[in-house]
Every structure is written in C-alpha cells, then in structure tokens.
Amino acid sequence: xxxxxxxxxxxxxxxxxxxAIESRFVTxxxxxxxxxxxxxxxxxxxxxxxxxxxxxxxxxxxxxxxxNPSKVTQQQKILLISIxxxxxxxxxxxxxxxxxxxxxxxxxxxxxLSETVKEFIDGSYVQDKRHIIILNMKxxxxxxxESS
Amino acid sequence: xxxxxxxxxxAQHELAIDTVHVLRILExxxxxxxxxxxxxxxxxxxSSHRHYYLLLANGSVLCIDEPKKIINADGADILRIPDTxxxxxxxxxxxxVLCTSDSIIIILNPSIYLEEAI
Numbered sequence: 001x002x003x004x005x006x007x008x009x010x011x012x013x014x015x016x017x018x019x020a021i022e023s024r025f026v027t028x029x030x031x032x033x034x035x036x037x038x039x040x041x042x043x044x045x046x047x048x049x050x051x052x053x054x055x056x057x058x059x060x061x062x063x064x065x066x067x068n069p070s071k072v073t074q075q076q077k078i079l080l081i082s083i084x085x086x087x088x089x090x091x092x093x094x095x096x097x098x099x100x101x102x103x104x105x106x107x108x109x110x111x112x113l114s115e116t117v118k119e120f121i122d123g124s125y126v127q128d129k130r131h132i133i134i135l136n137m138k139x140x141x142x143x144x145x146e147s148s
Numbered sequence: 149x150x151x152x153x154x155x156x157x158x159a160q161h162e163l164a165i166d167t168v169h170v171l172r173i174l175e176x177x178x179x180x181x182x183x184x185x186x187x188x189x190x191x192x193x194x195s196s197h198r199h200y201y202l203l204l205a206n207g208s209v210l211c212i213d214e215p216k217k218i219i220n221a222d223g224a225d226i227l228r229i230p231d232t233x234x235x236x237x238x239x240x241x242x243x244x245v246l247c248t249s250d251s252i253i254i255i256l257n258p259s260i261y262l263e264e265a266i
Contacts, residue, residue, distance in 0.1 A: 034252075036245070036251070036252040036253075037161050037254075038229070038233070038242065038254055039163070039184075039187035039188050039239070040237045040238045040239035040241070040242055041237050041238070042236060042238075045233065048229065048230075048245065048252060049252075050227070050247055053227070053247075055227045055228065055229055055245055055247075055252070056230065057229075057232070057233040085232060086232045087232070088230075088232070088233075144232075144236065145232070145235065
C-alpha cells in the first residue's frame with residue numbers, strides 16, 4: 001500500500017469504468033495522436049507516438065489488466081506516465097477528476113473483479129456512487145517489464 | 149548523414165528498410181523467400197494477394213506486400229524506440245523509426261530479422 005496518509009489521484013474513464021493513478025506518476029495528458037503500430041510487440045502495446053521529437057510507447061491498459069482489448073477512437077486521450085525508467089502512455093477515454101483522498105478511505109478491490117486484475121490494484125474508492133479502481137503503478141510497471 | 153529508405157507495405161502497415169540492404173525488387177516469386185508474418189503475430193494479420201520480393205545484399209529474399217516509395221532522411225529524422233519498449237519486444241530487428249512530417253514509419257533491420265528467422 002501507499003505510505004502517505006493522503007494522496008492525490010488522477011481519475012480517468014475507460015469504457016465506463018473509472019480508474020485512478022497517483023498524480024505523481026502522471027507527466028502529461030495529450031489529445032489523441034495517431035498511434036503507429038509496432039510489429040513484434042506484446043498485444044498490449046498499441047504502438048508509438050511522436051511527442052515533440054521523442055518516441056513514446058502507448059499501452060492498452062485493459063489488455064495489461066488481462067481484460068478485453070480497448071476500442072481505439074479519435075476522441076480518446078493519452079495519459080503519459082513515468083515510473084522508474086519507464087515512460088509510456090495509456091490510452092484513456094476521458095479525464096474525470098483530480099482528487100485528494102485519505103488512505104483510510106480506500107476500500108478493498110471489488111469482489112467482482114478477477115484475481116488477475118486485483119493483483120494490479122491498490123483498492124477502490126467510492127465517490128458520488130462511482131467506484132474508482134486505484135491502480136498500483138509499481139506492480140503494473142513490474143508486469144510490463146516482465147512481459148517480454 | 150543522409151540515409152535512403154525503401155518504404156513498403158506489409159499487412160496494411162508501412163515499414164522501411166535502409167536501401168543499402170536492398171539490391172533489387174522482384175515481382176516473380178523466387179524459390180525461397182522469408183516471410184515477415186511472424187512480426188505481426190500479435191495483430192490480426194491482413195494478407196495481401198499480391199506479393200513482391202526484396203533481394204537483399206546478403207542474397208536473402210524478403211517477401212513484402214508492396215513497395216511504396218523511397219524516402220531520403222537526415223539523422224534527425226531517425227529516432228530510437230524507447231529502451232523499455234525494446235526490452236519487451238519479441239524482436240531486435242526493430243529499434244528505430246523514421247519520422248516524416250505526418251507519420252512514423254518503423255525501420256526494419258533485415259540482417260537482424262534474418263538472423264532471428266533462421
């Protein structure tokens with residue numbers, strides 16, 4: 001679990017599900033840029049984008065969580081994150097909110113989630129009847145690096 | 149330093165090969181050619197009915213869907229794929245991209261691809 005008592009989360013939606021990432025891992029949010037497919041990658045890699053002269057990968061969060069592949073549309077955005085030596089983008093639908101919450105208000109992951117998904121989740125937070133799934137970026141980072 | 153790339157289509161995607169690797173483009177099917185299909189294992193591969201063949205400087209032949217154009221590029225147009233992405237890729241034959249004004253084209257190193265394929 002996260003050590004700080006309060007922490008700031010960036011909440012976003014992806015196909016009617018709300019997810020959150022600690023804001024310290026988020027470096028930028030960009031409008032949808034054309035993603036170029038890269039052959040020879042795991043299926044969760046959607047491709048690469050050119051960000052001001054730097055090539056960054058874009059990942060499908062749903063496939064990373066072993067869910068069905070995301071539907072890619074022009075309206076989506078790219079949430080750029082940085083953790084350890086990894087800089088990458090997640091394709092998301094919309095940014096919903098930036099919230100600061102108390103760690104004690106985080107509930108265990110929903111029982112309806114699969115065990116595989118729970119592995120990458122810190123817990124869930126309920127706000128205005130919305131269940132927000134809080135992602136554990138360190139575990140996701142490890143999972144990405146071990147996916148070759 | 150300026151480099152010249154042959155851009156071709158494979159499975160509805162554009163790839164580029166440095167022209168130093170390419171001797172000739174063949175229209176007739178040779179006895180033996182190497183497919184690029186394994187690179188597209190994670191995607192729904194859409195095959196072309198018509199194929200062309202690249203005779204490479206090392207004598208190997210690479211099967212492609214269609215040659216498209218030649219692009220001359222400066223060093224600044226060629227960017228590296230992030231190390232973290234390269235580490236999780238199934239191939240070492242792709243490590244650079246060619247950036248044009250409106251697109252990114254994946255550069256394939258055919259020598260490394262052939263080593264991996266054999």
